[in-house]
Amino acid sequence: NAGVMQNPRHLVRRRGQEARLRCSPMKGHSHVYWYRQLPEEGLKFMVYLQKENIIDESGMPKERFSAEFPKEGPSILRIQQVVRGDSAAYFCASSDYSGNTIYFGEGSWLTVV
Amino acid sequence: AQKITQTQPGMFVQEKEAVTLDCTYDTSDPSYGLFWYKQPSSGEMIFLIYQGSYDQQNATEGRYSLNFQKARKSANLVISASQLGDSAMYFCAMREGPAAGNKLTFGGGTRVLVKP
Numbered sequence: 113n114a115g116v117m118q119n120p121r122h123l124v125r126r127r128g129q130e131a132r133l134r135c136s137p138m139k140g141h142s143h144v145y146w147y148r149q150l151p152e153e154g155l156k157f158m159v160y161l162q163k164e165n166i167i168d169e170s171g172m173p174k175e176r177f178s179a180e181f182p183k184e185g186p187s188i189l190r191i192q193q194v195v196r197g198d199s200a201a202y203f204c205a206s207s208d209y210s211g212n213t214i215y216f217g218e219g220s221w222l223t224v225v
Numbered sequence: 226a227q228k229i230t231q232t233q234p235g236m237f238v239q240e241k242e243a244v245t246l247d248c249t250y251d252t253s254d255p256s257y258g259l260f261w262y263k264q265p266s267s268g269e270m271i272f273l274i275y276q277g278s279y280d281q282q283n284a285t286e287g288r289y290s291l292n293f294q295k296a297r298k299s300a301n302l303v304i305s306a307s308q309l310g311d312s313a314m315y316f317c318a319m320r321e322g323p324a325a326g327n328k329l330t331f332g333g334g335t336r337v338l339v340k341p
Contacts, residue, residue, distance in 0.1 A: 143327060154316055154331035155270070168326045203270055211320055211327035212258060212277065216270035 115139060117186075118204050118217035125224050131191040131198070133220045137206030143167075144187045145214070146179055149201040161187060194224045228252065229319050231332035238307045238339050245292070246302040246335045248317030256322035259300040260329065261291065265313040273315075276300060304337075312339045 115138035125131050137144050143162055147155040160168040161181035172179065176194075181187040191198055201221050207214045230249045238244040250259065261273040276284045276291045284291040292301040304311055314336050318329040 145328060147329075154333050155318075155329070157328040157330070160326050160328055168328060171328075201268060205270075205329075207327055212275055213272065214260065214320070214327065214329060215272055216262070218269040221268070 116141075116204060116206050116215050116217035118220050120220060121218060122221045123223070125194050125222065127195060127224055128193050131194050131222055133189040133191075133202050133204075133222070134186040135189070135204030135206075135217060136186040137204075138215055141206035141208055141215075143207045143209065143211070144181050145205040145207075146187075146189050147203045147205065147216075149203060149219075151200075155203060158189075191222070194222070196224045198222060199224045227332075228330045229317055229332035231317055231335050233335045234333070235336040235338070238304075238311075238337060240309060240339055240341050241306055243303060243305045244307055244311075244337060246304070246315050246317070246337070248300045248302065248332060250298050250300060250317075250319050252298075252319065252321055254322040258320040259291070259293070260318040260320070261289070261300075261302045262316045262318065263311075263313045264316065264334070265310075270316075274302065307339045309339050309341060312337060 117136040145160050146158040149155045157171040159172050159179045176192045178190045201219045203219045204217045257278045259276045263271045274286045274289045276293050288305045290303045314334045316334045317332040
């Protein structure tokens with residue numbers, strides 16, 4: 113599990129503000145995934161990215177949510193105009209090309225007040 | 226239909242005993258992977274074990290083993306010699322073939338409480 117770095121670990125935002133969550137993949141991994149976990153539920157896939165490309169965003173809400181993985185720097189999950197229903201744990205994961213070992217970061221807990 | 230089903234919402238296990246966590250899956254893709262993760266109360270998701278659909282042998286990692294029954298579409302996790310630190314939520318997940326990308330579909334989880 114060591115190596116996937118997420119920050120911040122905890123984030124509090126007021127309704128209408130923006131939340132930015134960052135993820136640096138494990139060394140040698142070029143595939144990044146974002147998942148969301150609501151309380152007492154399993155993780156739900158949001159988006160799959162490679163460097164400078166969004167491969168699959170089928171789990172992303174159509175509005176307010178966006179993700180990027182630039183050539184340099186971490187992957188960013190951006191939530192604009194947050195609402196209370198966005199309160200959740202957001203996990204980033206990374207893998208190599210095979211996807212046989214997918215490691216998660218420690219998660220970012222977003223609380224919207 | 227649910228792609229990953231974990232039928233045990235919670236269970237108790239005595240310390241030092243073995244415990245089996247059930248997981249069944251549903252896919253028509255011949256190429257897939259099955260994963261187990263542990264989520265302790267601190268919240269992080271810890272990778273435990275992986276089984277590929279073409280792997281001939283059941284996967285093992287220390288005290289964790291995966292009882293893979295392909296015809297039954299089950300991938301149960303066995304934890305041997307339970308320890309107090311094994312108390313956590315356990316999630317089974319599936320990655321389907323290349324066309325589906327590497328995204329994981331998770332089950333609802335099983336909460337394990339190890340009793341001293």
